[in-house]
Structures are given as C-alpha cells and as structure tokens.
C-alpha cells in the first residue's frame with residue numbers, strides 16, 4: 001500500500017524577525033483560465049504594503065512570472081522580486097537581468113502558437129527568455145503541447161523544461177553559469193539587508209517552489225506548501241490563497 005501524503009500543520013505566525021518570500025500564482029492569487037485574467041484583490045495590496053513596513057522591507061515576491069509582469073500586477077507598489085523562476089532578480093539597484101532569448105526561440109514560439117491555435121483556450125506565453133505553453137482552459141491540448149515542448153528542447157541549447165500547474169515551460173537552465181531557481185534567488189536576498197540575519201519564510205504551491213522550500217529549510221526557516229496536499233519538502237501547509245491572505249494579514 002502506498003504511503004499516505006502527510007498532513008502538514010499550519011505555519012507559525014509571521015513575526016518581526018522574519019524575512020518573507022512569496023510565490024504569486026496559486027499562493028497569493030487564485031488561478032484564472034489564463035495568465036492575463038488574474039485579479040489582485042485590494043486587501044492583498046494593502047496587506048503586502050503593511051508587511052513591507054512592518055518587516056522593514058524584508059518582503060519579496062519569488063515568481064515564475066517576469067519582473068515586468070509582477071510590477072504591472074502590483075502597480076504602483078514596486079517590491080523586491082525574483083522573476084522567471086530565479087532567472088532575474090531585483091532588489092533596489094542589486095540583482096541581475098534575465099538572459100537574452102536565443103534567436104531559435106522566436107521560431108519555436110511561432111510553431112508553438114500554431115499548435116496552440118488548434119486548441120481554443122490553449123495559450124503560448126512569451127516571457128522573453130522563457131516560453132510557457134498553457135492548457136488550463138484547454139485540457140485536451142495538454143498532450144500535444146507537452147510533446148511539442150519536449151521535441152523543441154534540443155533546438156534550444158542550455159534550456160530545460162519547467163513543469164507547472166497546467167503549463168510546461170522552456171527556460172534557460174542556468175544564468176551566467178550559476179544556479180537559477182527560486183532557492184538561489186531566496187539565498188541571494190538573504191545575503192542582503194534588510195533580509196540578512198532574519199528567519200526566512202517562503203510560501204509556494206508549485207514544483208518550482210520546492211527549491212525555495214529546500215533553501216529556507218537549510219536556514220532553519222519556515223516552508224509553507226499552499227494548496228492540495230502532495231509530496232513536498234515543505235514543513236507547513238495552507239489550503240489556498242485565502243488562507244495565505246489570512247496568515248499574512250494576521251499580527252504575530
């Protein structure tokens with residue numbers, strides 16, 4: 001008989017010694033049929049602003065979205081953030097840009113769009129250096145889109161597949177020869193004020209968030225899996241974005 005997925009306890013309250021790292025889709029925001037259809041509730045903007053003040057600025061978004069998209073979603077609030085699963089990072093004047101897209105990616109995108117066009121609701125999201133093939137609103141496209149991405153991978157040297165929630169991405173594996181994942185991004189923030197010296201806390205829902213969980217666990221931090229129970233390195237769990245909003249909105 002297969003071992004049951006353990007039921008994880010809720011995370012402890014966020015206190016003033018924490019450095020808080022937050023995934024976006026599926027953690028702060030409810031999923032929508034397409035990337036452009038998400039909505040950011042007013043109370044969430046307020047909670048993020050209040051936390052930013054309370055933790056002396058030690059709050060960052062750690063997302064698969066691009067920094068430009070995160071800024072648009074949260075405008076006018078501009079937060080420290082890592083985008084494209086750690087391929088880009090911004091903290092004031094520090095951080096690094098995403099690598100340039102190789103010329104071959106443009107042709108791969110055009111071909112992916114042709115595949116997606118056969119399935120109403122399927123979406124190709126151009127994120128610059130990364131390309132995401134979405135099937136949330138077109139589940140029947142899942143097999144064809146995944147097969148396309150797997151077949152296209154050898155045409156993009158240095159790229160790898162990034163699975164996610166009803167999505168498969170083609171993305172650079174590394175950046176400037178170094179690790180480019182959510183864990184590396186969190187550790188880079190933790191080397192900088194005002195994050196340094198605090199206890200890292202990271203909440204996320206997806207496979208890409210596992211690298212973040214491992215990073216905060218290694219620093220005796222708090223790792224929070226959001227959503228349905230599954231095998232994970234996280235030590236704590238919350239049921240979904242509404243529970244995350246209540247947690248980050250509560251005073252320790």
Ligand SMILES: O=P(O)(O)OC[C@H]1O[C@H](O[C@H]2O[C@H](CO)[C@@H](O)[C@H](O)[C@H]2O)[C@H](O)[C@@H](O)[C@@H]1O
Nearest residue numbers: 024025031032033034035063064065136165167
């Ligand atoms: O790391 P995250 O901040 O969670 O970003 C992961 C991906 O999120 C977006 O896609 C997901 O959310 C969409 C909107 O709810 C949904 O339609 C899609 O099915 C999800 O996979 C975003 O579009 C991707 O670029 C991010 O990598």
